[in-house]
Amino acid sequence: MTDLRAIVRTLRWRIAAALVVACLLAVGGWVFAQDKPAAPAAPAAPAAAPAPPPSKPDPAGTATGGIGDVTAKTAGKPTLEEVADFAGHNRVSINVMWTLLTGFLVMFMQAGFALVETGFTRAKNVAHTMMMNFMIYAIGMTGYWIMGFALQMGGLGTISTMGGTGLLDSEFTISLFGKDFGLFGMKGFFLAGSTYDVAVFALFLFQMVFMDTAATIPTGAMAERWKFSSFVVFGFFLSMFTYPIFANWVWGGGWLSQLGKNFGLGHGHVDFAGSSVVHMVGGVTALAGAMVLGPRIGKYNKDGSANPIPGHNIPMGVLGCFILAFGWFGFNPGSTLAGGDLRISVIAVNTMLASASGAIFAMFYMWGKYGKPDPSMMVNGMLAGLVAITAPCGFVSSFWAFVIGAVSGVLVCWAAVFIETVMRVDDPVGAIAVHGVNGAWGVLSLGLFADGTYGDGFNGVEGTVRGLFYGGASQFAAQIIGTITCFAFIFSASWVFFKAYDVVFGMRVSPEVEMEGLDVPEMGAHGYPEIQGPATLVHAMGGSTPKPPAMAMAPERSR
Amino acid sequence: MKKIEAIIKPFKLDDVKEALTGAGIIGMTVTEVRGFGRQKGHTEMYRGGEYTVDFLPKMKIEIVVPDGLADKVIGLITAAARTGSIGDGKVFVEPLEEAVRIRTGEHGDSAV
Numbered sequence: 001m002t003d004l005r006a007i008v009r010t011l012r013w014r015i016a017a018a019l020v021v022a023c024l025l026a027v028g029g030w031v032f033a034q035d036k037p038a039a040p041a042a043p044a045a046p047a048a049a050p051a052p053p054p055s056k057p058d059p060a061g062t063a064t065g066g067i068g069d070v071t072a073k074t075a076g077k078p079t080l081e082e083v084a085d086f087a088g089h090n091r092v093s094i095n096v097m098w099t100l101l102t103g104f105l106v107m108f109m110q111a112g113f114a115l116v117e118t119g120f121t122r123a124k125n126v127a128h129t130m131m132m133n134f135m136i137y138a139i140g141m142t143g144y145w146i147m148g149f150a151l152q153m154g155g156l157g158t159i160s161t162m163g164g165t166g167l168l169d170s171e172f173t174i175s176l177f178g179k180d181f182g183l184f185g186m187k188g189f190f191l192a193g194s195t196y197d198v199a200v201f202a203l204f205l206f207q208m209v210f211m212d213t214a215a216t217i218p219t220g221a222m223a224e225r226w227k228f229s230s231f232v233v234f235g236f237f238l239s240m241f242t243y244p245i246f247a248n249w250v251w252g253g254g255w256l257s258q259l260g261k262n263f264g265l266g267h268g269h270v271d272f273a274g275s276s277v278v279h280m281v282g283g284v285t286a287l288a289g290a291m292v293l294g295p296r297i298g299k300y301n302k303d304g305s306a307n308p309i310p311g312h313n314i315p316m317g318v319l320g321c322f323i324l325a326f327g328w329f330g331f332n333p334g335s336t337l338a339g340g341d342l343r344i345s346v347i348a349v350n351t352m353l354a355s356a357s358g359a360i361f362a363m364f365y366m367w368g369k370y371g372k373p374d375p376s377m378m379v380n381g382m383l384a385g386l387v388a389i390t391a392p393c394g395f396v397s398s399f400w401a402f403v404i405g406a407v408s409g410v411l412v413c414w415a416a417v418f419i420e421t422v423m424r425v426d427d428p429v430g431a432i433a434v435h436g437v438n439g440a441w442g443v444l445s446l447g448l449f450a451d452g453t454y455g456d457g458f459n460g461v462e463g464t465v466r467g468l469f470y471g472g473a474s475q476f477a478a479q480i481i482g483t484i485t486c487f488a489f490i491f492s493a494s495w496v497f498f499k500a501y502d503v504v505f506g507m508r509v510s511p512e513v514e515m516e517g518l519d520v521p522e523m524g525a526h527g528y529p530e531i532q533g534p535a536t537l538v539h540a541m542g543g544s545t546p547k548p549p550a551m552a553m554a555p556e557r558s559r
Numbered sequence: 560m561k562k563i564e565a566i567i568k569p570f571k572l573d574d575v576k577e578a579l580t581g582a583g584i585i586g587m588t589v590t591e592v593r594g595f596g597r598q599k600g601h602t603e604m605y606r607g608g609e610y611t612v613d614f615l616p617k618m619k620i621e622i623v624v625p626d627g628l629a630d631k632v633i634g635l636i637t638a639a640a641r642t643g644s645i646g647d648g649k650v651f652v653e654p655l656e657e658a659v660r661i662r663t664g665e666h667g668d669s670a671v
Contacts (some may be wrong), residue, residue: 309607370607377606418606430606 013166040153094339095161096202102334103202106209110137110216110329115320116383119430120311120376122516125224126527132219133226140215143239144208145187151208152244152252154185161338162199164414171253176208179262182254184245185548206214207251207261210278211243213331217282219288225297226512228522230507234497238285242493245484247277256485259478266475268459270450273335275442277389277484283436284487287425288494292502298516309428314375325355328386332393340488343394343454350393351386354405358385361409369413377413380430386410387438392446401450402551405418405443408438440483445474447479503546560655561629566592566642567648572618578639579622584632586671588621598646617648619664623655623671640651 016335058064072078078086106299114133121129170187173180188195189203215238219231249256260268271277298308311317332351333344362381363373385405388530392404415433419425425432448467455465466472499505508514513521522524567575572589579587593614601614624632633650641647660670 028601246659306608308605308610310603310605310610364606370604374604413607420606420608 001306003135010495021511032053032199034252034341042244059124061171072377075467089338092161092163092199094306095337096198098339098344099162099202099334099337101207102330103206105327106213106329106334107327109209109213109324109331110134112320112325113213113216113220115316115323116379117223117429117431117433118321119214119313119316119318119320120220121223121410122309122517123312123531125519125527127313127525128228128518128521128527129223130527131523132223132226132231133216136216136219137212137234138236139232140212140239141208142213143236144244144399145204148211148239148241148245149188149191149204150188151241152211152247154187155251155372156185156203156251157183158202159199159337161336161341162202162458165197165199167194167197167200171248180255182248182252182258182259184248184254185252195333197393202519203301203337206337207247210274210331211247213274214243214282214285215239215280216277217243217431217435218286218289220431221286221427222293225293225508226289227507227509228518230505231500233501234289234314235496238494241341241489242497243281245549246281247491249276249485250482256478256482257459258457259481264474265478265481266377266447266472266479267455267461267465270395270444270446270455270458270465270475271443271482272393273332274393274481275387275389275439275446278439279435279442280439280483280486281386281490283432283434283439283495284490285421286427287432287436288491289498290432292424292495292498292510295424296428297511299426304424306424311376311428317379321382325352325386326381326445328355328390332390333489337482343382346398346454347393349398350396350401351389353398353401354385354389354393354408355382356383356385356410357402357405358412361406361414365410365411365413370421376430377416380412380416381409383434384408384438387435388442388445390439392449395446395450395467397451397453400451404445404449405440408441412438413439440487443479443483443486444476447476448474560658560668561619561626561657563622563624563629563632564651564653564655565622565636565638565640566594566617567620567636567647568642568646569618570621571640571642573605574639575636578635579632581633582631583606584622584624584628586622587653590619590621592617592619596646596649600664601660605642615646623658625671 023180037374067078067524068076070078070081070083099292110133112128117133118129119125147543153168154167158166159168168183168185168187171182172184173182173184175181188200188204191201215235218234218238219226222231248254251257255262256269258268259265269276296309299309329348330352333347336344336347359378359382362384363378365381366377367373385408388404388408389401393401396404412430412433415437416427416430419427419432446465448469450467450470450472451469451474452464452466456463458465466475468476500509509518509522517526565575569578576587595613595637598615600611600615602609602611604610620636621634629652633652635645635659636650657666658668658670
């Protein structure tokens with residue numbers, strides 16, 4: 001008896017909780033039993049008269065939604081005009097919904113980047129690497145809202161898939177060879193005034209997360225030695241200047257997009273979802289930054305040979321890659337800015353096929369050349385496939401999508417080793433090889449393999465988009481011009497920025513900080529306090545012992 | 560009393576522990592350590608580059624036993640930890656001056 005009482009006393013909360021749960025289940029079960037599902041309703045007859053409001057539940061869903069749901073002055077009897085109005089509103093609604101939802105997916109790619117970059121760097125720098133990836137989201141967004149969006153999209157003209165209100169109508173242009181060269185937009189600063197508009201806001205969200213993708217790429221190549229303060233300034237620089245200006249040239253109605261209209265070069269520089277605008281910009285910025293910053297201590301020996309510095313958490317990197325691959329279903333199919341453009345199914349399939357072939361060919365390349373299929377390179381291979389298919393995803397067949405990914409899988413392994421051992425640029429996560437090199441390959445591959453099944457009227461040029469192998473030599477020329485322009489503009493602007501900042505303020509942490517790990521000196525906190533020696537020692541020796549939680553010190557009850 | 564210190568391959572820890580507990584040894588201390596002997600280190604690959612790992616992970620077991628048991632324990636450890644390949648580890652034995660059980664204050668053999 002005493003035993004039973006002791007058990008009841010120690011477990012009384014659990015017993016009470018179990019009783020409550022049991023009561024809830026009993027009540028719920030009774031309610032559910034009363035609520036028998038109705039027989040599936042017959043599909044609504046093509047109603048001449050307005051259907052009466054359904055009084056029965058519709059578990060099959062065939063009777064829900066009909067003529068009575070069309071907004072009309074006389075309910076159930078819409079005029080043709082009212083039906084057309086409704087159809088137009090629905091079309092734009094679907095497109096805005098699609099743009100927003102895919103934008104949300106792209107936003108989540110920030111998490112993928114954070115995990116890949118942190119997993120492929122060392123444990124002593126995790127808080128620093130993670131927080132660069134975290135804060136770029138906030139910093140980039142702020143800079144883009146202040147002026148980046150206005151420079152990029154201020155002269156776009158009509159957003160045709162989202163209602164065509166044409167509020168973004170101010171592009172700064174210069175005249176060369178008798179043609180207008182759009183250089184940057186001038187409307188939409190702070191999203192204020194006449195750009196306070198649903199279509200513009202949807203476009204802002206989508207373009208903002210794209211810009212943030214580019215902005216978070218250099219943090220990987222420059223990880224483990226970059227001063228956090230310098231990174232913060234860079235975040236504003238990229239989101240307010242370099243990215244928006246190049247993006248304006250390609251997506252905002254600027255001069256690269258008009259090469260077709262003005263000079264007969266295909267459809268101008270075509271980049272469906274941003275192999276050049278997003279990835280190559282990020283990768284080339286990463287190259288300039290990593291060159292100015294220099295390699296990590298211990299990366300290169302005196303004779304110039306490179307030492308591998310293994311990342312601390314491969315599972316983290318692989319999870320990040322999967323999150324990125326998932327987010328890419330927003331990145332590429334979302335770039336139609338139209339859920340009603342059913343090409344999205346082709347785009348989505350092309351995207352996943354290229355990611356598969358990228359990973360497979362990276363695996364075989366590393367296996368064949370170095371004896372083992374390197375995990376981090378297989379991850380890079382999948383990402384390279386995704387980067388490369390980003391520009392051509394809307395314009396190629398599934399066969400070419402697979403080939404484009406396969407080439408990028410090999411290209412990324414070769415480029416990563418080339419950048420490390422020949423160029424002697426230290427890129428801990430392979431960002432330059434993945435995004436820079438394969439971004440270039442992506443836009444060029446569009447100029448080779450676009451098969452002429454899509455893109456009628458793209459960039460204001462009649463006819464579909466055709467690459468070199470489908471009779472579109474001038475399209476390939478436009479892609480080459482776009483690629484060279486991207487490299488030249490982004491590299492020089494970024495290099496000058498980094499160099500100037502380095503000379504004036506210094507970009508790099510001191511060697512002591514780098515050896516100790518950036519977490520405590522730069523961020524004030526270890527990423528993994530329990531396994532990072534110095535902090536543990538400090539605690540143990542009473543340096544900064546935190547107060548133990550009260551519970552731990554309280555004597556055990558009821559004994 | 561003798562203090563026996565065995566450095567073994569990590570995956571042999573369970574075998575050794577079971578051999579010892581089966582023979583009535585009731586306590587031991589285990590530490591993850593790194594080191595090398597004749598085995599030297601080994602090379603690994605990362606992103607196409609080769610690097611050497613000099614200090615290999617090993618397990619160190621420390622056991623204190625009365626003098627009479629020492630030979631038996633050494634035999635058990637050697638048998639359980641052996642794979643026959645290089646890198647199986649070593650056993651070191653040293654005399655121990657004193658042992659105290661903190662809870663009761665017992666000294667010597669009765670404390671281990």
